[in-house]
Amino acid sequence: MFILLLLVTNASLALLYPFSRSRLFLVAAIYGAVTLLVLYLLFHPRNQWLVANRSRVDGAGCLALTFDDGPDPVDTAKLLDLLKEKGVKATFFVVGKRADQHPEIVRRAWAEGHLIANHTWSHYSLFCFLSPRRLRAEIERGTESVRRSCGSRPRLFRSPVGLRHALLAPYLKDAGLEYISWTIRTRDTLTADSGLIARRILNKAVSGDIILLHDRLPGGTAAMLEALPRVIDELRARGFQFVLAGPRENSCDTLEPAACESAL
Ligand SMILES: [Zn+2]
Numbered sequence: 001m002f003i004l005l006l007l008v009t010n011a012s013l014a015l016l017y018p019f020s021r022s023r024l025f026l027v028a029a030i031y032g033a034v035t036l037l038v039l040y041l042l043f044h045p046r047n048q049w050l051v052a053n054r055s056r057v058d059g060a061g062c063l064a065l066t067f068d069d070g071p072d073p074v075d076t077a078k079l080l081d082l083l084k085e086k087g088v089k090a091t092f093f094v095v096g097k098r099a100d101q102h103p104e105i106v107r108r109a110w111a112e113g114h115l116i117a118n119h120t121w122s123h124y125s126l127f128c129f130l131s132p133r134r135l136r137a138e139i140e141r142g143t144e145s146v147r148r149s150c151g152s153r154p155r156l157f158r159s160p161v162g163l164r165h166a167l168l169a170p171y172l173k174d175a176g177l178e179y180i181s182w183t184i185r186t187r188d189t190l191t192a193d194s195g196l197i198a199r200r201i202l203n204k205a206v207s208g209d210i211i212l213l214h215d216r217l218p219g220g221t222a223a224m225l226e227a228l229p230r231v232i233d234e235l236r237a238r239g240f241q242f243v244l245a246g247p248r249e250n251s252c253d254t255l256e257p258a259a260c261e262s263a264l
Contacts, residue, residue: 009034042128045162045181051169055181056208057243063235064210064245065090066182068119068158071098071105072216078225079215080109086232091245092215093119093158093180096145103149110150115244117156118142118177127163135165139175156180156246180245182212186224189214194226201231205238210245 012030015023040047046055057064070076071094083090092109094116099106110116121141124130130138139157146154157177159168172179186200201211213224232242 005034005038042164043162045185046183047164050164050166051172051179053179053181055183055210057210057245058208059241059243061207061240062243063205063207063240064243065213066093066158066180066210066245067091067213067215068093069098069123069217070094070215071102071109072221073102073105075217075221075225076102076105076109076215079221079228080105080112080114082225082228083114084112086229088232088242089113089115089244090242091115091117091156091180093117093156094146094149095119095123095216096121096142098216099145099149106146106149107151110152113248115156115246115248116146116150116152116154117158117180117245118146118154119158120160121145123160125160127160128165130165132167135167136171136174139171139177143175143177152248178246180210182210184209184211186211186213188221188224188227189217192219192223194223197223197227198231198234201227202234205235205240207240 009031012027015027015030041049046053065088067076067079067090070092076092092106092114094106096118106116118139119142120127120138122138124134124138127135127138142157143154146152153176155176155178157172157175158180159165162181168179184201184204186197188197191197197213205211213228215221215224217224235242
């Protein structure tokens with residue numbers, strides 16, 4: 001796909017000869033259109049072109065809360081307390097190297113009925129430009145870290161910022177992972193206004209939505225933690241129920257039975 005786009009843009013340079021102003025505009029328009037298309041392919045969270053992905057959950061009145069970038073020894077623990085108090089199960093897309101630093105938090109989340117998923121090994125921000133070897137390592141090391149932390153092999157994957165990569169589809173297939181996107185982005189990474197985060201969810205929520213939040217942020221997650229109880233109560237009052245973004249079954253297939261029992 002990207003090779004084809006590269007060929008189109010380079011071939012369009014031939015249109016410049018013989019040079020005229022209108023030909024220059026035509027080439028600039030082709031470059032602009034291809035650039036927009038590449039940006040769409042790499043950045044749009046729900047586009048299906050580079051990798052098949054799921055951005056909804058099944059079931060009438062069901063919603064899924066998903067938390068990216070953890071675990072954090074303080075904020076994730078507070079979030080787990082809150083979810084326990086409310087009786088809500090959620091899906092955690094953990095960063096492998098952080099899970100290795102705080103495996104007890106991941107173990108606790110799993111033990112309390114949440115789902116743990118792969119959010120790469122290092123959360124490299126230029127994910128779409130990774131070499132093939134590094135891409136595979138980011139996926140495989142992320143999976144291994146989750147398995148080490150909670151004894152369960154992850155089935156779901158989400159890339160940093162939802163970025164795509166031309167080789168993501170075959171590599172995820174090899175790793176037995178399903179790409180999970182979202183329908184509601186709260187942009188809790190950019191605001192400390194808990195009311196705004198709550199409104200961004202409450203104004204949009206419809207059956208099947210997958211909601212993207214973060215349980216680890218450089219400036220802390222106080223706003224998210226403040227917004228969440230209100231969001232949960234209000235959505236429940238509207239008749240919604242919270243579900244995991246995928247099944248927890250078959251999670252012990254990589255473990256010995258005894259280890260599996262203790263992991264559960
Ligand atoms: Zn992330």
